[in-house]
Amino acid sequence: xxxxxxxxxxxxxxxxxxxxxxxxxxDALHHADDRHxxxxxxxxxxxxxxxxxxxxxxxxxxxxxxxxxxxxxERPALxxxxxxxQWSAANxxxxxxxGPLWVVxxxxxxxxxxxxxxxxxxxxxxxxxxxxADARPWRVVNLSRSGARTRDVLDExxxxxxVEGFPDxxxxxxxxxxxxxxxxxxxxxxxxxxxxxxxxxxxxDVPGERIAWRSVEGSKIDNSGTVRFVTAPGDQGTELHxxxxxxxxxxxxxxxxxxxxxxxxxxxxxxxxxxxxxxxETGEIVRSDGSPEGPLGRRQLKQRPAHPQPDExxxxxxxxxxGS
Amino acid sequence: xxxxxxSGRNKVSVENVPDPKILNARDAIVKIxxxxxxxxxxxxxxxxxxxxRKGDILGHEFMGEIVxxxxxxTNLKVGDRVVVPFPIACxxxxxxxxxxxxxxxxxxxxxxxxxxxxxxxxxxxxxxxxAAGGYAGGQSEYARVPFADVGPIKIESDLSDExxxxxxxxxxxxxxGAELCDIKPGDIVAVWGCGPVGQFAIASAYLLGAERVIxxxxxxxxxxxxxxxxxxxxxxxxxxxVREALREMTGGRGPDACIDCVxxxxxxxxxxxxxxxxxxxATRMETERGYALREAIFNCRNGGxxxxxxxxxxFMDKFPIxxxxxxxxxxxxxxxxxxxYLRPLLQRIEKGDIDPSFIVTHRMxxxxxxxxxxxxxxKQDECVKVVMTP
Numbered sequence: 001x002x003x004x005x006x007x008x009x010x011x012x013x014x015x016x017x018x019x020x021x022x023x024x025x026x027d028a029l030h031h032a033d034d035r036h037x038x039x040x041x042x043x044x045x046x047x048x049x050x051x052x053x054x055x056x057x058x059x060x061x062x063x064x065x066x067x068x069x070x071x072x073x074e075r076p077a078l079x080x081x082x083x084x085x086q087w088s089a090a091n092x093x094x095x096x097x098x099g100p101l102w103v104v105x106x107x108x109x110x111x112x113x114x115x116x117x118x119x120x121x122x123x124x125x126x127x128x129x130x131x132x133a134d135a136r137p138w139r140v141v142n143l144s145r146s147g148a149r150t151r152d153v154l155d156e157x158x159x160x161x162x163v164e165g166f167p168d169x170x171x172x173x174x175x176x177x178x179x180x181x182x183x184x185x186x187x188x189x190x191x192x193x194x195x196x197x198x199x200x201x202x203x204x205d206v207p208g209e210r211i212a213w214r215s216v217e218g219s220k221i222d223n224s225g226t227v228r229f230v231t232a233p234g235d236q237g238t239e240l241h242x243x244x245x246x247x248x249x250x251x252x253x254x255x256x257x258x259x260x261x262x263x264x265x266x267x268x269x270x271x272x273x274x275x276x277x278x279x280x281e282t283g284e285i286v287r288s289d290g291s292p293e294g295p296l297g298r299r300q301l302k303q304r305p306a307h308p309q310p311d312e313x314x315x316x317x318x319x320x321x322x323g324s
Numbered sequence: 325x326x327x328x329x330x331s332g333r334n335k336v337s338v339e340n341v342p343d344p345k346i347l348n349a350r351d352a353i354v355k356i357x358x359x360x361x362x363x364x365x366x367x368x369x370x371x372x373x374x375x376x377r378k379g380d381i382l383g384h385e386f387m388g389e390i391v392x393x394x395x396x397x398t399n400l401k402v403g404d405r406v407v408v409p410f411p412i413a414c415x416x417x418x419x420x421x422x423x424x425x426x427x428x429x430x431x432x433x434x435x436x437x438x439x440x441x442x443x444x445x446x447x448x449x450x451x452x453x454x455a456a457g458g459y460a461g462g463q464s465e466y467a468r469v470p471f472a473d474v475g476p477i478k479i480e481s482d483l484s485d486e487x488x489x490x491x492x493x494x495x496x497x498x499x500x501g502a503e504l505c506d507i508k509p510g511d512i513v514a515v516w517g518c519g520p521v522g523q524f525a526i527a528s529a530y531l532l533g534a535e536r537v538i539x540x541x542x543x544x545x546x547x548x549x550x551x552x553x554x555x556x557x558x559x560x561x562x563x564x565x566v567r568e569a570l571r572e573m574t575g576g577r578g579p580d581a582c583i584d585c586v587x588x589x590x591x592x593x594x595x596x597x598x599x600x601x602x603x604x605x606a607t608r609m610e611t612e613r614g615y616a617l618r619e620a621i622f623n624c625r626n627g628g629x630x631x632x633x634x635x636x637x638x639f640m641d642k643f644p645i646x647x648x649x650x651x652x653x654x655x656x657x658x659x660x661x662x663x664x665y666l667r668p669l670l671q672r673i674e675k676g677d678i679d680p681s682f683i684v685t686h687r688m689x690x691x692x693x694x695x696x697x698x699x700x701x702x703k704q705d706e707c708v709k710v711v712m713t714p
Contacts, residue, residue, distance in 0.1 A: 237418060267436060278430045281416040283396070286470050287347040288448060290377070290458015291433035300437045303454045305379030306461070307327060308344040308468070 080146045083111050083118040087142045090119070099137035102127065110144035163200075163213075169275030169285070171296060172268065183216070196221055222247040240276070244269060267297040326714065327381045327464030328693040333371035336382065336694050344460060344468035349396035352472030354408060358485035359386040359463050359690070361710045362410075362493055363519045364587070364635045366701050368453065372588060372605075373637050375437060375454040383463030384410035384450040385492040387485060390476075391466070397473045406476035408469050409662035410493045412448035412459065415474035419447075426659035431471065432457045441638070446659060463693060465714040477666040481674050486681035486711060488673070490520070494709075495680050496665035498524025498585070499531075501633035504656040505581035507532045514538040514570060514579035514623070515556070516616040518546035520683045520709050521633055522585035527554045527678055529583075538573060540566055542591065545706040553682045561592075570623050578625035586616035587634025604641055614640040621647050621655075632657035683709040690714040 094101070104110050104123050112121025119127075123142055130138045163184045167173040174195060175187045182202040187195055198219035204212035204226070214224030228241040274295040278285050285294035290303040329339045344353055362385050367373050387407040390400050400406065412432075413425035420428055428447035432438060435445035438455045448470070451461015460467065469476060479488045498521045505513055513529040515522050518541035529537045539550035539558045547558040559569045570578060592598040592615040601613035620630050621644050630653055648655065672678055685708045688696055696710040 270436065274430075274435060277417075278414075282350070282414040282430050282471070284348045284350060286412075286414070286431055286433060286448070288433050288458045288470075289460045289468075290380075290454045292347065293433075295433045295435060297436060300434050300454075303375075303377055303434070303458050305377050306451065306454065306458045307329065307379055307381045308342040308460060310342050311345075 086118040091141045094139040094141050099139045101139045104142045106144035107148040108146040111146050170272045271295045325465035330380045331378045346394045349394040351394040352469045353392040354388040354467050355391045356386050356388040358489050373453050381460040382451045383461035386462030387489050405479045407491045408476045423664045425661045425663040490680040494520040495524045496662045497521050497660040499528040500660045501525040501583045501631045502528035504631040505629050507534050510535045511580040512536045513581045515583045516540045517585035518550045523683050525583045526556045578623050581629045582620035582624045583631045584617045584620045584634045588636045590616040627652045629654045686710040
């Protein structure tokens with residue numbers, strides 16, 4: 001089942017600094033730098049489901065199977081490479097053009113394999129309908145790859161590979177900024193308005209399998225982490241296995257830092273993963289009256305009453321990633 | 325706006341609270357036209373559901389008109405008339421993909437609380453404790469509906485509110501209770517509890533092809549409703565032995581399927597048995613009074629199915645696992661996956677297969693909510709269902 005994640009980059013969205021990941025080996029899925037040319041502003045939903053697309057386009061079938069394409073049984077194997085090449089060329093043209101951008105991640109269905117031409121698959125059809133419905137010159141950068149698995153998409157979907165998006169779902173982080181192809185600057189929130197900052201570098205990067213990072217030598221706080229992507233049994237989805245290690249320095253400063261990474265780091269990490277899953281699957285972090293921040297361990301010990309809060313109360317409880 | 329607020333055991337009042345706002349892009353705000361008190365609200369009222377807080381707005385059965393939508397809601401527009409299902413579901417996670425909407429993995433921001441109570445989390449539910457998400461409920465003038473592009477069903481025909489309202493919970497819940505029984509032609513189904521869910525379980529068992537349905541309760545007026553509206557046979561457990569009556573009515577085998585529509589506050593005619601559970605529940609040594617469920621299990625025919633739709637919250641004492649195991653019973657249960665029943669059941673109502681408004685006995689203003697709770701709780705004035713209008 002193709003999972004067409006959308007990364008809407010609207011023209012009115014101010015650009016942030018590009019992360020600048022280098023393209024690896026010419027594989028279409030690895031042009032992460034292009035995808036982040038116009039990063040989405042924090043507070044906007046980052047990833048959308050195919051449902052939104054369907055709604056924009058009007059009636060193009062039920063339940064997100066967007067369109068049926070006639071199967072072309074004649075030598076389909078040759079078309080895989082041909083369509084890939086044609087999309088690459090089309091992507092280059094789209095990158096050079098102006099207009100709202102739709103980035104497609106998916107598998108052979110998104111490549112149009114089986115359709116009569118590369119853009120007669122659902123991506124081409126939907127793009128045409130987008131343009132017709134929206135009257136704006138929508139561009140498509142199709143980063144799908146025949147044979148891609150959900151975890152390739154999740155991995156590439158600007159979430160784990162885009163460290164700048166981590167604060168969307170990691171509540172203790174205030175900001176993560178890319179400082180080079182493999183390095184980034186991290187800033188975490190502490191109690192009483194304190195913050196701690198450090199530099200991190202990517203130490204291992206196997207697309208679709210794992211990504212690992214650690215703080216560079218001399219950082220105030222020694223920390224490292226690994227995310228592994230494992231296809232769930234029966235290809236039901238992707239399991240994310242996250243390991244994080246923090247070694248705060250000794251003394252009072254260390255105690256403060258230890259506290260900011262959570263008295264119950266297990267619960268905090270679990271909350272972060274719930275937020276990640278929510279963004280990946282629904283495009284937002286759902287808020288309730290009792291938990292206006294979304295999943296948050298310490299909020300669950302001190303719930304607000306389940307009735308609408310006055311504006312001033314809500315203002316202090318905005319989520320990083322969800323909300324309008 | 326005015327809203328029905330829980331302020332402790334046996335205490336609800338209608339208070340002024342801020343109007344709800346769009347908090348997520350997939351939200352909608354509904355101006356409520358009708359809202360009902362559910363039997364499961366009585367468990368909150370009676371203080372048996374943990375993680376309630378003073379100030380929580382109650383209510384998960386409501387319908388009304390869309391007055392505002394978030395930026396990502398394109399299937400609804402202002403003015404649409406909708407019924408809102410009580411489970412909040414994202415429509416995108418693994419559970420939703422399997423149409424098990426009440427197990428949605430993304431709609432409960434307090435998932436880790438629910439995890440502590442039950443081992444894993446369930447969906448968010450309107451006005452149903454903080455373990456179920458801490459969402460304000462719909463016994464109010466307005467309600468915020470998260471994932472409004474997934475849940476609410478539009479009512480485009482000229483059905484009255486009372487015909488459509490119960491799609492939000494009790495009709496699908498009763499229907500799912502019957503559907504879980506895998507009813508085959510000739511089957512006899514017994515239903516414990518003739519409140520609203522029980523009434524719909526009875527009606528649904530007939531819709532799904534049951535040969536006979538036996539309704540069990542202690543209130544004659546509720547048994548009369550089951551008899552007259554759905555054609556059930558009835559047993560008043562205060563006047564007859566349920567065991568003997570069921571054996572007599574089923575050729576000595578027991579019902580093919582048993583549906584528990586009672587839940588954690590069951591009553592029992594045998595003073596000693598009732599006292600046992602009541603004392604243990606009151607002293608918090610068990611959270612459930614499980615008599616109806618025990619009786620359903622004990623009386624089901626060998627190899628039959630026991631479907632549990634009554635609400636349970638924690639732990640039950642003296643669970644007859646020996647009967648379940650040795651007699652090969654199947655237990656099926658769950659909070660209703662309302663979303664998957666909305667369309668088919670709306671069609672049944674529109675076709676005239678059933679008119680759900682038959683359960684309504686009391687109509688009142690939202691301002692009289694506390695009277696509504698008392699009347700419903702104590703079964704005063706032959707109360708089965710209270711519908712309130714803001």
